Amino acid sequence: MSEFEPKIVAFVCNWCTYAGADLTGTSRIKYAPNVRIVRFPCTGRIDFMLLLKAFSQGADGIIVSGCHPNDCHYTSGNFHARRRWMAFRNLAEFMGIEVERIQFSWVSAAEGAKWADLVNSTVNRVRELGPYDAYRQMAASSWQ
Amino acid sequence: MARIGVFVCHCGENIGATVDCARVAEACRKIPGVAHSVDYKYMCSDPGQTLIREAIAQNKLTGVVVAACSPRMHEPTFRRVCSESGLNPYLCEMANLREHCSWVHEKSDVTTDKAIDLVAMLVEKVKRNKPLHPIKVPVTKTALVLGGGISGIQAALDIANAGHKVILVERDPSIGGHMSQLSETFPTLDCSQCILTPRMVEVAQHPNITLYTYSELESLDGFIGNFKTRIRKKARSLDEKLCTGCGLCTTKCPNKKIPSEFNTGLGMRTAIYVPFPQAVPNKPVIDREHCTYYTKGRCRVCEKVCPTQAIRFDQEDQIVEHEVGAVVVATGFTVKETDFFPEYGYGKYKDVINGLQFERILSASGPTLGEVKRPSDGRVPETVVFIACAGSRDPAKGIEYCSKICCMYTAKHAMLYKHKVHHGQAYVFYMDIRAAGKMYDEFTRRAIEEDHVQYIRGRVSRIYERNGKLIVQGADTLLNAMPVEIEADLVVLATAGVANEGAEALAQKLHVSYDSHKFFVEAHPKLRPVETNTAGVFLAGACQSPKDIPESVGQASGTAAKVAALFSMDELTREPVVAVVNRTAPPLYSTCVGCFLCQSACPYQAIEREEIKNRNGQVVKTIAKVNPGLCQGCGTCVAFCRSKSIDLQGYTHEQVYAEVMELLS
Amino acid sequence: MQKRSIRRAQINVLLEKLLSLHQVIYAPQKLGNQVDFAPLRDLQDLTLDHIQTVRSAKAALFPPVEELLRYQRAGVETELQDRDLTNLAEQVLFGTRPCDAAAIAPLSAVFTTDDQDAIFARRLERTTVISVSCERSDGDCFCTSVGVGPGDSRGSDLLLTRLQDDEYLAEILTAKGEALLQLAPELFGPEPAESKEAHLAKVQKRFDWEALHDKLAGAFDHPFWLRTALACLGCGACAYVCPVCSCFDIQDEGSQKKGRRLRSWDSCGLALFTLHASGHNPRSIQSQRWRQRMMHKFSYMPDQLQQLGCVGCGRCSRACPADMNLIEQVENFLFA
Amino acid sequence: MTSFSNLYKPYLLRIERITEEAPGVRTFRLAFTDQQEKERFHFKAGQFGEYSVFGEGECTFCIASSPTRSDYIECTFRQMGRVTSALMNLEEGDTIGFRGPYGNVFPLEAWQGKSLLFIAGGIALPPMRCVIWNALDWRDRFKNITILYGARTVSDLVYKHELQEWQTRPDVNVVTTVDPGGETPDWKGKVGFVPTVLEKMAPSADNTIAIVCGPPVMIKFTFPVLTQLGFEPDKIYTTLENRMKCGVGKCGRCNVGKLYVCKDGPVFTYAQLKEMPAEY
């Protein structure tokens, strides 16, 4: 298990979290290299199907992050996203998806350190949870 | 297969020292569809740019990925390079190898692997990019300014002086705002009204300014350069053209006991009234809530005495419509009202007042004609306690922020009091003295050192009345939290500056965001402080957060400059990152089923209804249509649409799907 | 062909033996409130006390998802990997009803007429069918109306018919059946004296399929279709439970770099089935699609493949969420 | 390896040349990557194939090149759905999959000694181009050859170079037309819908075979004109394009009545069509 390095996909909005992650860089704060950022204009744009796709493709953990409430560049995209996540998370949990592998977060453009913490804590948690074999097996069994 | 060019930048040592750029370039060369892949020391330098230009031409590239720094830094640079080489700029994407990789990880194979992933992801995205073209919209060169306080006045005058039309809307019967209520202004102690009234008159007389007082915004639709606004002109019950402002009606009105808003309830006014003598316009309104004719059906004294027969009891509210290209929001603030400090007895004890009330008491035009008398019995207070931060910086009260102006005006209050009541004692309870500003610290120092105002660093826990005195209990934190008890005659609370009631509703009408305190939010706290996230709507003054006069005026002029810059163009170009509803061949025409659930999800009202007609002109279905002028490209509708009928240019389903699939393949 | 007898317990022994030889046995088992075919793991799960399974056994020959080939790409070169059919397991369909066995012929006709579908043919080759005659039927059964019977032996390699208690008549019908016998001859007893007829379910003949076939020939534009298909919801339930329906879709799965080409079940009842890329749909409304199903089974297939596309198992009627009962539809049509 | 051959396994063909025909319309010239397969491969005019972009799926088009030119096959397609969009992204040198040839043929041998009248609209010229080139390569076997081709606009006309080439040939009569409003200032062809132009042309039906290909509306209005001009229904040929998956009569979706377009078609005479239900 110690060699297991989780694959984490981060779906982030352009205006807050992406910029926050930029700040992490400019501040030279180090974090785990397991994460790959996919940039969206807004958390409102993040389709829940993409989360499913990420798991089916072998992601072990997912970060979804955008602007804090009231900070949305588009005024309310994050509020809509929040409701969508809420419904999605409950449903996923009801279907037995390991929702602790999905970390929703607000990281502002000023929270470079928070972004590093978020990545590290997610990586650590997912590392403890181990690879998401259950989901991967389902996907693989479809490939007989 | 597409022909994608990959350009890996070392950014000197910034990327190169951590990521093996040559390996990244080599790995990318093997990706199907990559026709060209190189690394270079400084891609953004002139030779670097030339490298890209030449590669586009030689390899007939259909897309470009520049793997360098954050796209927030150089995306415009490289898109321009592509554009200059004849490649549509939107066929260029940037992989963020610096901020998201080299700067945050140690040098290792893993880091280089990550860099390869980041580029590969964007290669897949860019393969699916489509050429996009900036959207052009015309500009109506008229500005709407909401609020006739000093900020609104300044913005209106600046814009009007730049040669553009301005529509200035003020909710109250007169422009002037809070500044007209003030006595003297810090740190110069010059008379507030003396410097304001000339500006007010200038507004009234300016040929480019149309002034609507006693009016409110009804609605705002449209988008930058092309707003449509409806303004409600509340009935003044008066024909403004006929009224000469002689004031006879106001002197004859029998209903004289109405608390004056201008005098913060410390003085009285009549039912037909001009809020203050220097009002612009200097024409009265009838306060229908209190007018005997409206409440009881008889009186009409004003009508009888009016020499020009200007009274119109049957006048109704009027809606006027205007097309404007920009909106300046300068609706100001208010101070926290009574019932907020039960422990201070504010609202219970007449002699516990707020700072604005004390301004009126100090003002020569105020209810006491500038003599300091306390409201309860008219006695000159011998001991006055000023409490700064009354509500501000107090998370328990829900107001975490610093109201910013209180330190200065409290110092001014104490100083002016001492100037008028030489033997009086003034105490100021404060948390910190925030006097950052030109001549500000010197000013407070003067209050302490020259006028001997007693500053006590500490909070007041309770005020209660005993034997006609107000017992102020507090602690002096500089004396080891020693309890302090002062018997005061008057207590002045520097209550928090808060957003206007109705600010939320107004923000919703304007489609601008507001913070948890209902102050309007600027587009960027540092770099775009006067813009909002709704293009074409700008902010000035205290509607954004409490501000003093110089700051408000400065921001108003800044806003005016933004508006003038906008109006300097006949047409606007906008990023084509907008949502589009798909169209398919008949008989479907579009996969949109017209449920319009996207409409309420859109923060910009950009989703309209479109009727699709067949060849015979019959409407066969109604589908959603995105107005590209309004759409800001957040994509909330896109993720929301069940049938995937809306897509966001620049972040299409195919693009983001391909990114995710590539990332994990 | 020879007739023998076998006891219920010995049937289990035979199945155990087949399992020990790594044969896959598809057999009816209880799943919740339903009885359905599934690979047999434990003989205790086996059930024969049912009228009809929810699904037919066709999945064993024509699986819902079937890989056709794999591809891989490097640069501009593509490499194709053909489906390896050598490792297809030997399998046994056990407990199929005579109607299910009879469905193998029309299914084969589709897949092997003219161009032979290799995967299907190979599966069929490796399949042994042990059917069990029907002792009971219900109102949805109509095998006799389409020329099949509750004790019909067509399509089976071995047909079991319960005579009394736990004694079964075993009809060995083909070489594969013979091989079964040879696998464990000791399990089989001598031919019983009694014939099976008295023990078969009585299935009333509800219509004459030839009359139906003839009437359909000129009925393409009959108003009947519009009227009777009102309730049809346009799902694929009837087709997916049907032992004969064999329409399929071909889809690629994976990226352009690597993946596989799959065949999966499809149904003429679904609107997309015939939709052109241009947006034009030759069968744009549900009644046309319902007509297609009827026509295909009772008109086109007999004409083109000399096989009736229906064996009267009644599954479609049982599965339909809108109770589009096939017998009633046929009867109404014949009457219309 | 199994003795059965996989019906669904495509040949691999390399894109040798890409020609931009019209907005969203391209022609690929394809060559076999395997020499043996190339030698075994034969087709006749009118047949079609299943072209694949691996990972995206298959798509059906007629073979647009003539069987008389056997070094390659060509296909012309318009970007419509998933596979055609993927095809659109391919470059010369890429490989694609191809299954075929499938379906019946235009009976060119049986037409020997007759005149041929080709009538095509829009993107339906490609299925006919195969026959035209075949006929032109066997020019001496036929009498008059007339081509009437129309498109919505000038830019929508496909095979612009070949149209020019045919126009310059003395042994072919080529008439091109565009829909009203679709013409450009320098357009030298006719303006009007195909059936209308046909009516005005009034070609002789005497010993002539008409081959009609086009969108359903065009076909619908062209058949009556031809009938009026004296063409017998069994002298009018067309080709149908229903949605297909397998191409070999198994997947069950391209049928028109009891006939499968993939096996019994795609070439049908007007006489046959009159007997078939309108399911195309």
Next chain:
Amino acid sequence: MKMGYYPGCSISGSSREYGESLLAVLRALDVELAEVEDWNCCGASAAHNLNHTLSLALPARSLALAEQQGFQELLVPCAACFSRLAATRKALMADDAKRRQIADLVELPMKNIPVSINLLQLLQRVLPENLKEKLRAPFDYKVACYYGCLLVRPAEVVEFDREEDPEEMDRIMEKIGAAPLDWAFKTECCGAGFSVPRTDVVGRLCARILDDAVSRGAEAVIVACPMCHSNLDMRRQASESHSGKKYTIPILYVTQAIGLALGLDAKQLGLQRHIVPVRLSAGKSSQILENAPA
């Protein structure tokens, strides 16, 4: 459905009169209570300073029992208990993980934790608006309503009345004919935490409270907290020795004042248990008494 009742330790011990008067008054008002079976100490005053988990677990166990026993609301008359129970509910409902952790600890499921209400909240609900007309004898005294620190604080937990200047007890007193005074020490601390170790501190704090009440003419101080009561009543001597003054003003529980107004027997209300004698009886001004229906 009966309302759940969590008496807490004080009411079972040092403040028996509070419990007695409460039950008597509620009985008279037809409010039925059902004591939560097997409740335990809420851990007030000590636990939350020592062990955060314990400070949640102690109240949580009683709350979980109440949930299990089918209660949706709990009356918690002791202000300290109330504060702990309400705060625990708030903490656990906002944090699913914490709730699961504590549920595991107390070995009881927790899903919809019952809401705790204090006595004022209950009275606000059950005292009829026209109570005055129904009184046997109005409690016609000038009273100082003393809320203490915990009854309405912290605001985000209690979500009831005004934190700094509460009013509900005053309104209740008006309903029974009393004249609540405007005074300055409604929510000043009585020093509950020092009740035992530092009576001198208690004396100093209580003396200020009594001083202000008496100087404004109060005839009684009304409380709704066992801690407040014991400090103001039991530690009277300490107060007097601090200020050097003599105070005779009695300290009454809200329920005792209401009970008197309703005409309940003084003994039933436990008035005899006070250290400072209560020499009050309702119905000083007899007009209302005479007009009231029997």
Next chain:
Amino acid sequence: MEALQKSAREALENHKAKVIIGYSEGSGGRMRPIFVQSPAEAEKLTWNDRCTQNLAVYIAKPEVQKLGKPALVAPLPVLRAVLQLASENQIKEGDLLVLALSDGRVTELSQFSEMEEFVAKTPTHLASKDQEAIERLEKMTPQERWQYWQSELTRCFKCYACRAACPMCYCSRCTVECNQPQWIPVPAHPLGNWEWHLMRAMHLAGRCVSCGACGDACPLDIPIHLLTMKVEADIHREFGSQAGMKVQSEHALSSFKVQDKENFII
């Protein structure tokens, strides 16, 4: 029953509707939708507990639309489906008549406002067996739930009867039919089934009227209705809104409140 037949007959006789879409006794103890076009046929209409199909599904069907203005026999879920469809601009006021069923009474409703009133005063709780099933699942460990749904959904053969039976699944192109990109694998393999059902439940979030017709339609008895019901119940609890109650209502997922729960977001 008689009241229903009488109302239907009158609606046809008075030309208030051209066709009554109702339930009739079908084959094998099953209920069957019936399209009554003449008063005489009204006697075939019936109503009992087995009528679980949601007839609102037929409103959008072209063949049914051709018959003229329909009157829908509507137990509560059907009525709610009508209101939800109206709120999603799929039905216009006056397009249809509703014969609402409740406590054995039949109420004719033609205005949306009447329907809203009717719905408002009728309790909308889930059937106890569904409620219990959801609670049973909620009590399971995540692993058990995963296993449960894996074994249930793996059986799905993607006949789409659930979609066809759902009045809210009226999209002319379902996401499962989108192939650019191919969001959901077409074949009925475990992943394809899983994504399909999860996606469907999400797309019904805030829109599901909890009629259970999808589960009833499933030929394989997979309790997929529990998914949409669970999502809907959560939405009702968290956001206070319920589908199919009002025509002018904000859809739960395209509206928001600033104070919405976010304890799962850090």
